[in-house]
Amino acid sequence: MKKRWYIAGKITGLGYSEAFNNFLCAEAFCRLSGAEPVNPMRLCNSNWCWLKCVAVCLYHLSQCQTVVLQVNWQDSRGARIEKVVAELLFKPIIFMW
Numbered sequence: 001m002k003k004r005w006y007i008a009g010k011i012t013g014l015g016y017s018e019a020f021n022n023f024l025c026a027e028a029f030c031r032l033s034g035a036e037p038v039n040p041m042r043l044c045n046s047n048w049c050w051l052k053c054v055a056v057c058l059y060h061l062s063q064c065q066t067v068v069l070q071v072n073w074q075d076s077r078g079a080r081i082e083k084v085v086a087e088l089l090f091k092p093i094i095f096m097w
Contacts, residue, residue, distance in 0.1 A: 005035040008079040009070030
């Protein structure tokens with residue numbers, strides 16, 4: 001079974017294209033590392049509230065083997081929460097460039 005890596009990074013406060021491109025780069029990083037990426041921008045509907053997105057994303061994070069933090073993760077309340085949850089679940093964390 002292919003390992004799944006959850007991608008965390010800033011979405012709120014960025015333009016959609018910029019955020020989506022950041023996550024596409026992170027997807028490529030995961031694939032080049034031999035993992036299946038789990039991209040929050042593909043999990044949530046754009047008309048959902050922030051809290052619903054976080055809840056859905058945390059569930060998917062819990063199902064992944066590893067969490068990948070984009071360079072901008074500290075600028076995101078959601079990504080900071082995801083990092084704490086990853087640590088509580090003893091998931092390996094990879095920090096991108």
